[in-house]
Amino acid sequence: MHSNTKLPARTPDLGSQVSPVKLSCPLFPSEQSNNPHPQPPPLMPSVFCLADVCMVPIGTSSASVSDFVALIEAKIRASPLKSTLHSAGTTIEGPWDEVMGLIGEVHEYAHENGIVRIQTDIRVGTRTDKHQTAKDKVDKVEQKIKDMKK
Amino acid sequence: MHSNTKLPARTPDLGSQVSPVKLSCPLFPSEQSNNPHPQPPPLMPSVFCLADVCMVPIGTSSASVSDFVALIEAKIRASPLKSTLHSAGTTIEGPWDEVMGLIGEVHEYAHENGIVRIQTDIRVGTRTDKHQTAKDKVDKVEQKIKDMKK
Amino acid sequence: MHSNTKLPARTPDLGSQVSPVKLSCPLFPSEQSNNPHPQPPPLMPSVFCLADVCMVPIGTSSASVSDFVALIEAKIRASPLKSTLHSAGTTIEGPWDEVMGLIGEVHEYAHENGIVRIQTDIRVGTRTDKHQTAKDKVDKVEQKIKDMKK
Amino acid sequence: MHSNTKLPARTPDLGSQVSPVKLSCPLFPSEQSNNPHPQPPPLMPSVFCLADVCMVPIGTSSASVSDFVALIEAKIRASPLKSTLHSAGTTIEGPWDEVMGLIGEVHEYAHENGIVRIQTDIRVGTRTDKHQTAKDKVDKVEQKIKDMKK
Numbered sequence: 001m002h003s004n005t006k007l008p009a010r011t012p013d014l015g016s017q018v019s020p021v022k023l024s025c026p027l028f029p030s031e032q033s034n035n036p037h038p039q040p041p042p043l044m045p046s047v048f049c050l051a052d053v054c055m056v057p058i059g060t061s062s063a064s065v066s067d068f069v070a071l072i073e074a075k076i077r078a079s080p081l082k083s084t085l086h087s088a089g090t091t092i093e094g095p096w097d098e099v100m101g102l103i104g105e106v107h108e109y110a111h112e113n114g115i116v117r118i119q120t121d122i123r124v125g126t127r128t129d130k131h132q133t134a135k136d137k138v139d140k141v142e143q144k145i146k147d148m149k150k
Numbered sequence: 151m152h153s154n155t156k157l158p159a160r161t162p163d164l165g166s167q168v169s170p171v172k173l174s175c176p177l178f179p180s181e182q183s184n185n186p187h188p189q190p191p192p193l194m195p196s197v198f199c200l201a202d203v204c205m206v207p208i209g210t211s212s213a214s215v216s217d218f219v220a221l222i223e224a225k226i227r228a229s230p231l232k233s234t235l236h237s238a239g240t241t242i243e244g245p246w247d248e249v250m251g252l253i254g255e256v257h258e259y260a261h262e263n264g265i266v267r268i269q270t271d272i273r274v275g276t277r278t279d280k281h282q283t284a285k286d287k288v289d290k291v292e293q294k295i296k297d298m299k300k
Numbered sequence: 301m302h303s304n305t306k307l308p309a310r311t312p313d314l315g316s317q318v319s320p321v322k323l324s325c326p327l328f329p330s331e332q333s334n335n336p337h338p339q340p341p342p343l344m345p346s347v348f349c350l351a352d353v354c355m356v357p358i359g360t361s362s363a364s365v366s367d368f369v370a371l372i373e374a375k376i377r378a379s380p381l382k383s384t385l386h387s388a389g390t391t392i393e394g395p396w397d398e399v400m401g402l403i404g405e406v407h408e409y410a411h412e413n414g415i416v417r418i419q420t421d422i423r424v425g426t427r428t429d430k431h432q433t434a435k436d437k438v439d440k441v442e443q444k445i446k447d448m449k450k
Numbered sequence: 451m452h453s454n455t456k457l458p459a460r461t462p463d464l465g466s467q468v469s470p471v472k473l474s475c476p477l478f479p480s481e482q483s484n485n486p487h488p489q490p491p492p493l494m495p496s497v498f499c500l501a502d503v504c505m506v507p508i509g510t511s512s513a514s515v516s517d518f519v520a521l522i523e524a525k526i527r528a529s530p531l532k533s534t535l536h537s538a539g540t541t542i543e544g545p546w547d548e549v550m551g552l553i554g555e556v557h558e559y560a561h562e563n564g565i566v567r568i569q570t571d572i573r574v575g576t577r578t579d580k581h582q583t584a585k586d587k588v589d590k591v592e593q594k595i596k597d598m599k600k
Contacts, residue, residue, distance in 0.1 A: 044194065044247070045254030047261070052354075052388030054423055056506050056569045058277075059513030063429050063567040066437070070444035077445075085441065086386040087434035088352030088423050096257070097194070100250035104195030107246070107276045111197070117277035117513040119506045121423055121571045123354055123388050126257045127208075127267035129363050134387035137366070141385065144370035145377075202504075202538030204573055206356050206419045209363030213417040213579050216587070220594035227595075235591065236536040237584035238502030238573050267363040269356045271421045271573055273504055273538050279513050284537035287516070291535065294520035295527075344494065344547070345554030347561070358577075396557070397494070400550035404495030407546070407576045411497070417577035426557045427508075427567035 044097035050134055051099045051124040054089035057110065058117040071113060072106045079105075084134055089121075091134045096126070194247035200284055201249045201274040204239035207260065208267040221263060222256045229255075234284055239271075241284045246276070344397030350434055351399045351424040354389035357410065358417040371413060372406045379405075384434055389421075391434045396426070494547035500584055501549045501574040504539035507560065508567040521563060522556045534584055539571075541584045546576070 057068045073090060076083050079102050081094040092099050107118050207218045223240060226233050229252050231244040242249050257268050357368045373390060376383050379402050381394040392399050407418050507518045523540060526533050529552050531544040542549050557568050 044251050045258050047254065047258050049254075049257075050387065054352075054569075056508060058506060058508070058515060059279075059510060061509065061511050063427060063509030065508060066440045066444055069441045070448060073441055074445055074448055084387065085438060086388075086391070087350065087384065087437045088386075088391050089388065091386070091388050096254040097251070100254065101194045101247075104197065104199075104246040104250065107199075108195050108197050111276065111278045116279050117275065119273070119275045119504075119569075121421075122272040122274065123269070123421055124272065125267065125269045126261065127363060128261045129209075129266050137387045138385060140366045141369045141373055144366055145374055148370060148374055200537065204419075204502075206358060208356060208358070208365060209360060211359065211361050213359030213577060215358060216590045216594055219591045220598060223591055224595050224598055234537065235588060236538075236541070237500065237534065237587045238536075238541050239538065241536070241538050269354075269419075271571075273571055277513060287537045288535060290516045291519045291523055294516055295524050298520060298524055344551045345558050347554065347558050349554075349557075359579075396554040397551075400554065401494050401547075404497065404546040404550065407499075408495050408497055411576065411578045416579050417575065419573070419575045422572040422574065423569070424572065425567065425569045426561065428561045429509075429566050 044101075046095040046097050047126045048094065048131060049096050049099055049124050049126045050091060050093050050132075050137075051103065051122055052089050052091045053103055054121045055106070055110070056119045056121075057115045058119055060115065068110070068115065072110055075106050075109050076102065082133075093134055099124075194251075196245040196247050197276045198244065198281060199246050199249055199274050199276045200241060200243055200282075200287075201253070201272055202239050202241045203253055204271045205256070205260070206269045206271075207265045208269055210265065218260070218265065222260055225256050225259050226252065232283075243284055249274075344401070346395040346397050347426045348394065348431060349396050349399055349424050349426045350391060350393055350432075350437075351403065351422055352389050352391045353403055354421045355406070355410070356419045356421075357415045358419055360415065368410065368415065372410055375406050375409050376402065382433075393434055399424075494551075496545040496547050497576045498544065498581060499546050499549055499574050499576045500541060500543055500582075500587075501553065501572055502539050502541045503553055504571045505556070505560070506569045506571075507565045508569055510565065518560065518565065522560055525556050525559050526552065532583075543584055549574075 055069070055072055057065060060068065073085055076090055076092065081092050081098060081102055083090050083092045092102065094102075103120070103122065107120070110118055205219070205222055207215060210218065223235055226240055226242065229248075231242050231248055231252055233240050233242045242252065244252075253270070253272065257270070260268055355369070355372055357365060360368065373385055376390055376392065379398075381392050381398055381402055383390050383392045392402060394402075403420065403422065407420070410418055505519070505522055507515060510518065523535055526540055526542065531542050531548055531552055533540050533542045542552065544552075553570065553572065557570070560568055
């Protein structure tokens, strides 16, 4: 992780709403022109993660959210990331930047489709001791429950 | 996974909303070197969001997490993003890519500091009708509660 | 709020799942015979809910939580409430008092089994327009995704 | 809510981890079948907990939820339980049964006030090593961050 090199590269105004985010290449070349030594592009974290996502639309006239969920679920399935739908959300697996990028895309996609406000709950886990998929987790628990009964 | 393969799944207008962030280039140096026609950098969403983050370390020998929370809270405060600590988490305000990038950095930072596994709960909201800060939300509710008593 | 006005709203099958919850004052006069002026029994809310639960043990020496999850999952399955395990939690269906009572029992059960600290994330939904099971929700979304492709 | 009448009725030992949890009598048929001496009333778990609650109304025509939050926040503050409002939710402190009972009452209260559907995220923690309030947690972290700078 290069956060140490990234933080100094950020300018305070990045936090504001007005200027678009400039993580790597500024949108306005003029801002670069007088910079003979451009900063290397900062890196987004890419640690593998399992993110379970539950999105709720706010301000829809109907209490039914199945149309909304079908819309965003289709968007999620259109991505190259592995995902699994369950009754309380969708679990997405992959590098942090890809997964969080996708969830953000889905927010923007929903907004573009007329959803004014979205509240999302994300349970995300990362670990360094081993690689584990969503299916691995369930299989391991089911096996241990079987073993308990022996 | 190659972000390049993800781009076609994106809707073009998304590009207008987001700032360019080079996700995978440094991850796959071989793809860049001797590449006369580099791909355009994949884009991360930059919609403004309020993200409330609760991180839990797993596999620490102690039930006390204050050292862990102090470590990550200091990391969060070192960023240019506005944040507010409360007893159940920290609320971070800013563009989606910055906020989620920071949270991912904190995960990697914690791993680098010996935390093997981290489970995080994120409540994140986005809206297109107006800009609202974390303080705006609390002030508005407190005012309405006062008005109810009149 | 008077749960009494709420009870008739219960569907018969829900009623069969519900045992009277007596936090302080017994529902049965015989049990409070020596009380000349019995308080109305405080009732726990019994609105039907879908609660998705993700429990994390804190202070365990190992980063593996499968033993912990197997322990609590077995406890959940021993209850009369319908539940569904997935990689990011377990969805429990039933009256609010039964479901939240069970989750609390599992916390106490885990503590009794040596887990010093537990952090749980619960996504819980209630609605008054119709009764919907966890399976209903998934089936409805999958059907709509199929219809979208036609 | 009858918490006022409920609290005095509680015996100190209920606060311990050992309190027998017998919500669902069907779990213990042997204890009931032809039992001339009725069991003591089933107890809801009463372990002390910190529960951070974020409620979202679904199916409201407006994207603004401040009226809804003010309504439920006032309801929460009317209870004897200590609570703290922040931009992403409200933290409630107390025995499990009281806290979860209150949250369920708020759901029912919101439904009675015309909210058809509610989705809530609850982060709840329990521990057996010590008693810690919401304020304790924040103060401890802030102190450690100060110490880090020395």
